[in-house]
Every structure is written in structure tokens, then in C-alpha cells.
Amino acid sequence: MYLKSFSRTLARIGTRALVMASPLLLAGCDLNFWRMDGHQSTIDVAGPVARSQRDLFYITCDVTFVIFIIVASVLAYATFKFRARTEADAHAEPPPQGHGNPLVEIGLIAGSVFALVIIAIPTLKAIWYTYDVPEAEKANAYEVTATASQWWFKFEYPKEQINGVGPLTTGNELVIPAGRPVRIQLRTADVIHSFWVPKLAGKVDMIPNRGNAIWMEADQPGYFWGQCAEYCGDSHAVMRFRVIALNEKDFAAWLSAQKEPARVVAAVAAGSPQAKAQFASYKINEYGFTPKWDPGASVTPLENWQQQQFPNKDENPALIAQGRKLFQEKTCIGCHTVRGHEGVGITGPNLTHVGARTTIAAGLLENTPDQLARWLRHPNQVKPGNKMYNGGYIDPKTGKANFTLTEEDITALVAYLSSLK
Ligand code: HEC
Ligand SMILES: [Cu+2]
Structure with a gap:
């Protein structure tokens, strides 16, 4: 009898302890949790x-x-x-209560x-x-x-x-x-x-x-x-x-x-001496750091940010010029400011130096050409309800498209936005 109730109690305590500790045990697999x-x-x-x-x-x-x-x-x-020691204890009247x-x-x-x-x-x-x-x-x-x-x-x-x-x-x-x-x-x-x-x-x-x-x-x-x-x-x-x-x-x-206006990249042939000269002429003031250009280098988030302040080495001036034109034609300028270029809108984020940022879509996506393209291709799949898609890409009243972007358009727009250092 004793043994039975004792083991039952033990089993209960054991289960409780397990339930209470389970988040800790599960998290145990992930060292980050402890740090x-x-x-x-x-x-x-x-x-x-x-x-x-x-x-x-x-x-x-x-x-x-x-x-x-x-x-x-x-x-x-x-x-x-005060536990019940005997079977009789268990059924006895409780002792006087104070x-x-x-x-x-x-x-x-x-x-x-x-x-x-x-x-x-x-x-x-x-x-x-x-x-x-x-x-x-x-x-x-x-x-x-x-x-x-x-x-x-x-x-x-x-x-x-x-x-x-x-x-x-x-x-x-x-x-x-x-x-x-x-x-x-x-x-x-x-x-x-x-x-x-x-x-x-x-x-x-x-x-x-x-x-x-x-x-x-x-x-x-x-x-x-x-x-x-x-x-x-x-x-x-x-x-x-x-x-x-x-x-x-x-x-x-x-x-x-x-404070500088948006960077202007003249349309010259990619890889040409003019393009190289243009890249070299881009001077980023007096930062106390230089980027780690080695693509394999492991960088901290801050170093990654530093890298973003410099233009991409393989930028294509002709494509950038095409992107700038599309930025006007596709009405992007109505919602986004690109100071010094055509963009004057204030409905969306200021994009004057968007290429120098590490993220887009409000810290959601990394600012890489792939993710930029993903954002431009279908903003609503990335951020449901966002005001760029609803009101920009489509007319929310009729559900009809205001404009469409081909893959070529997207490539050019990505090149343009990435050049805005
Ligand atoms: C109707 C206004 C509108 C139009 C038109 C529009 N956008 Fe936007 N855009 C926005 C808004 C609003 C956001 C912020 C969305 C969010 O993060 O919720 C945004 C975000 C962005 C971002 C990310 C910026 C950041 O800081 O994260 C980029 C890049 C961008 N738009 C490019 C474009 C391009 C290129 C076009 C033209 C094809 C365009 N936008 C057309 C309103 C617009
Ligand atoms: Cu919120």
C-alpha cells in the first residue's frame, strides 16, 4: 500500500518536473538559448x-x-x-486548524x-x-x-x-x-x-x-x-x-x-576605360575603413554595412541609365525621393542612397540584387498589404495593374538602385 502511493506520488512529481523543464530541455539543443x-x-x-x-x-x-x-x-x-503516513491517516479528520x-x-x-x-x-x-x-x-x-x-x-x-x-x-x-x-x-x-x-x-x-x-x-x-x-x-x-x-x-x-545628391553614373560601356575611370572617381569622403572586397571573407554585420558604402566593382553604367529611365516611366518617382534625380515622392522611403543600405523593405530583406529583384517582382508576396503594391502596382479600387515590370525592367531597376551609394 505504502509503496504504491509513494511511487504514484513520485511519478506525479516526475511528470510535473518534466513538463516544467521541457522548454529548457528542448532549448538545450540550441546553445544560443543559453547565451x-x-x-x-x-x-x-x-x-x-x-x-x-x-x-x-x-x-x-x-x-x-x-x-x-x-x-x-x-x-x-x-x-x-504532515503527510499521511498510514492508510488510516489518509481518511482521518484533518488536525485542528489555526x-x-x-x-x-x-x-x-x-x-x-x-x-x-x-x-x-x-x-x-x-x-x-x-x-x-x-x-x-x-x-x-x-x-x-x-x-x-x-x-x-x-x-x-x-x-x-x-x-x-x-x-x-x-x-x-x-x-x-x-x-x-x-x-x-x-x-x-x-x-x-x-x-x-x-x-x-x-x-x-x-x-x-x-x-x-x-x-x-x-x-x-x-x-x-x-x-x-x-x-x-x-x-x-x-x-x-x-x-x-x-x-x-x-x-x-x-x-x-x-548629404550629397544621388550618385550619377554616366552611360558608358561596361568594363570600358571610361567605366573604370568613373568607378575610380567615386570617392567616399573620409571613412576610416576600407571594404573587404574578398568575396569569401567572413564579415561582421558592421563590416558588411561598411562594404555597402562603396559602389559595386562590376556595375554596368548602361544598365543603370536604363534603370533610371524606368524609374520615371513606371511611376516610381511619384512615391520615392531620389534627391538630384527625378524622384520626388514621399509616400515611400527616400531612396537617394538606398544602395548604401544593408536592408530593404524595412529591414526585412538583405539589400542584394536577388532580394531587390524579389521585392520589385512582387512586393505583396514579401510584405502583405504594403502600400507600394496596393496603390502603386495595382489600383486597389479596381484591382487592375497600373504598370507591369518585365524581368529585363527589374534587372535594370536593380542595377540603378544598387548604384545609389
Ligand atoms: C504608391 C507608391 C509607390 C510606388 C509607385 C512605388 N513605391 Fe516603392 N515603396 C513604397 C512604399 C510605401 C514602400 C515601403 C514598403 C514597406 O516596407 O512597407 C516602398 C519600398 C520600396 C523599396 C524598399 C525601400 C526600403 O527602404 O526598404 C524600394 C527599393 C522601392 N520601393 C522601389 C520602388 C521602385 C523601383 C518602384 C517603381 C517600379 C516603386 N518603388 C514604386 C511606395 C511606392
Ligand atoms: Cu507595428
């Missing part, structure tokens, strides 16, 4: 704001862990000590208050700290504006005014100076979105008619993943972006490269 250093990790942080939030999380975990140990030990003790021992109750209340205070003090401090750039560093803070639209991000640099145009504007990749606080004004062009770069800072909503802001700082130059964190319609899950932090020198070089 917790994924692209969007809030544990493996890279800046002071995210660090203060992570530390607060740890404090809360520690306090609750201590509570767990105390409660679990008392429970284990009571369960073991209620309201003042000492225990006051002790528990005091204990809970104490635990809450331990959590509350650092919480208030962290709220204060993450709310805005610390007073002492305010003068040093860099300001940018991020505006969300379904389903992409626009970034503006109010300090970088371009004559007769307005602030420098980019899309989907936010470049910031490393080691310096950056205050980001958060706006939205349509519904509520939320701005989140997990390794740098927690999320803040972008709300219509409300001027929110967030601040963050990257300890070192790096490449970071961001994500819209508030459900905002069809393609919300793939509304991403990147943050690239550069040292002061590279940041200044990047700003001056971005």
Missing part, C-alpha cells in the same frame, strides 16, 4: 539605457527568487512533515512591504534615468526624428539641413554616433507603432498627435536590430529596422556622404 545573445536580446545589452533596464529585471528576478525559495521550502517542509497568528501575519506583511521597497527604489531610479538624457549629457545629445508609417520607418536629421530641401532624410536604417546619447523624437504618419531596439533601449510608442521621445546610447560602434513592437496591421511582424552606430569620424563621413 541569450540573439540579435534582439535584452540580456546581452550594448548601451546604458538597456543595461539599466536589464539590471532592474535582474533585481526583480533575485527578489522573487528568494521569495520562491522561502515559500517552496516551507511548502516542502509542511508537505513532508488561523490568524498575529506574529506570522504581521511578519508576512512586513516581509512583502520590504520586498516591494527593494524593487521600487531601483524601479523609480530606472524610470527617471531612461525617461530622458541625463542633465549633464544633454548638451552632447544628438537629435533625430523617427516617423513610422505602415510598414516602414523614416529617419530625419534636423541638424543636417540640405539647402532648399530640408533635413537629411533616410529610411529604415538609423545611423547614430556611438558613445554619445541620441534622443529620438517619435512620430507616426498613421496608426500607433512602437520603437524598439532591444540591445539599446526598451520600447516607446509612436502615437498619432503625441510627441513621444526615447533616448539611447551605443557603447561602441555596432550594428543593431530594431522592430516595431505595437501591432499596426498586415505587415506589422515584418516592420523592422536597423541601427548602425559609428565612431565620430565615420559618422561625420557618413553624414557628408548622405
Whole structure:
């Protein structure tokens, strides 16, 4: 009898333990889980704001862990000590029950208050700290504006005014100076979105008619993943972006490269001496790095970004010229700005230097010729509902195509877009 109930209890405990541990066991196959250093990790942080939030999380975990140990030990003790030892025990009346021992109750209340205070003090401090750039560093803070639209991000640099145009504007990749606080004004062009770069800072909503802001700082130059964190319609899950932090020198070089109008590649024969001269004449300001041209070289995400700042060695000027023409004919110019070229639209991301970015379609696809072609071939299969397809490629009212692109058109457009360094 004893043995039977004992083994039953053991079996039950065993099953419980297995169920509870199964996520851990499954994840055991994946070492990354234990390191917790994924692209969007809030544990493996890279800046002071995210660090203060992570530390607060740890404090809360520690306090609750201590509570767990105390409660679990008392429970284990009571369960073991007062268990039914005999069959008769199991059916006997419960022993007299005690209620309201003042000492225990006051002790528990005091204990809970104490635990809450331990959590509350650092919480208030962290709220204060993450709310805005610390007073002492305010003068040093860099300001940018991020505006969300379904389903992409626009970034503006109010300090970088371009004559007769307005602030420098980019899309989907936010470049910031490393080691310096950056205050980001958060706006939205349509519904509520939320701005989140997990390794740098927690999320803040972008709300219509409300001027929110967030601040963050990257300890070192790096490449970071961001994500819209508030459900905002069809393609919300793939509304991403990147943050690239550069040292002061590279940041200044990047700003001056971005302020230039779009690159002009004259239509000369591919591989001709003129083409080579044209390529060689393209000078990317004063970056402190050179790309690793070796195609087999393993590069970090930041090095990959650096590589993107330089023109492709095998670019075809004639094809690029054809792409530029198609960009007008197929009405792309009505939605996209390509400063210095014909593009003037503002419905879609600014493409003046799109070739220098590492991603397209709001951080979803790598900016390679294949992925660009995939995007142009059928934007709606990549991002359901997107406003480039619905309103551009097709008329949403009639469902009829406004224009079509042949494979040749796509090849030329890809060459053109990739040349916009
Ligand atoms: C009706 C307006 C509209 C037209 C016309 C249009 N686009 Fe777009 N385009 C958009 C919008 C909006 C996005 C952002 C889509 C998203 O990520 O949700 C976009 C995104 C892009 C991107 C990715 C940019 C990035 O930052 O991720 C490229 C490249 C692009 N379009 C090229 C083109 C080309 C080439 C054409 C012409 C064949 C074209 N677009 C026509 C509105 C338009
Ligand atoms: Cu969203």
C-alpha cells in the first residue's frame, strides 16, 4: 500500500518536473538559448539605457527568487512533515486548524512591504534615468526624428539641413554616433507603432498627435536590430529596422556622404576605360575603413554595412541609365525621393542612397540584387498589404495593374538602385 502511493506520488512529481523543464530541455539543443545573445536580446545589452533596464529585471528576478525559495521550502517542509503516513491517516479528520497568528501575519506583511521597497527604489531610479538624457549629457545629445508609417520607418536629421530641401532624410536604417546619447523624437504618419531596439533601449510608442521621445546610447560602434513592437496591421511582424552606430569620424563621413545628391553614373560601356575611370572617381569622403572586397571573407554585420558604402566593382553604367529611365516611366518617382534625380515622392522611403543600405523593405530583406529583384517582382508576396503594391502596382479600387515590370525592367531597376551609394 505504502509503496504504491509513494511511487504514484513520485511519478506525479516526475511528470510535473518534466513538463516544467521541457522548454529548457528542448532549448538545450540550441546553445544560443543559453547565451541569450540573439540579435534582439535584452540580456546581452550594448548601451546604458538597456543595461539599466536589464539590471532592474535582474533585481526583480533575485527578489522573487528568494521569495520562491522561502515559500517552496516551507511548502516542502509542511508537505513532508504532515503527510499521511498510514492508510488510516489518509481518511482521518484533518488536525485542528489555526488561523490568524498575529506574529506570522504581521511578519508576512512586513516581509512583502520590504520586498516591494527593494524593487521600487531601483524601479523609480530606472524610470527617471531612461525617461530622458541625463542633465549633464544633454548638451552632447544628438537629435533625430523617427516617423513610422505602415510598414516602414523614416529617419530625419534636423541638424543636417540640405539647402532648399530640408533635413537629411533616410529610411529604415538609423545611423547614430556611438558613445554619445541620441534622443529620438517619435512620430507616426498613421496608426500607433512602437520603437524598439532591444540591445539599446526598451520600447516607446509612436502615437498619432503625441510627441513621444526615447533616448539611447551605443557603447561602441555596432550594428543593431530594431522592430516595431505595437501591432499596426498586415505587415506589422515584418516592420523592422536597423541601427548602425559609428565612431565620430565615420559618422561625420557618413553624414557628408548622405548629404550629397544621388550618385550619377554616366552611360558608358561596361568594363570600358571610361567605366573604370568613373568607378575610380567615386570617392567616399573620409571613412576610416576600407571594404573587404574578398568575396569569401567572413564579415561582421558592421563590416558588411561598411562594404555597402562603396559602389559595386562590376556595375554596368548602361544598365543603370536604363534603370533610371524606368524609374520615371513606371511611376516610381511619384512615391520615392531620389534627391538630384527625378524622384520626388514621399509616400515611400527616400531612396537617394538606398544602395548604401544593408536592408530593404524595412529591414526585412538583405539589400542584394536577388532580394531587390524579389521585392520589385512582387512586393505583396514579401510584405502583405504594403502600400507600394496596393496603390502603386495595382489600383486597389479596381484591382487592375497600373504598370507591369518585365524581368529585363527589374534587372535594370536593380542595377540603378544598387548604384545609389
Ligand atoms: C504608391 C507608391 C509607390 C510606388 C509607385 C512605388 N513605391 Fe516603392 N515603396 C513604397 C512604399 C510605401 C514602400 C515601403 C514598403 C514597406 O516596407 O512597407 C516602398 C519600398 C520600396 C523599396 C524598399 C525601400 C526600403 O527602404 O526598404 C524600394 C527599393 C522601392 N520601393 C522601389 C520602388 C521602385 C523601383 C518602384 C517603381 C517600379 C516603386 N518603388 C514604386 C511606395 C511606392
Ligand atoms: Cu507595428
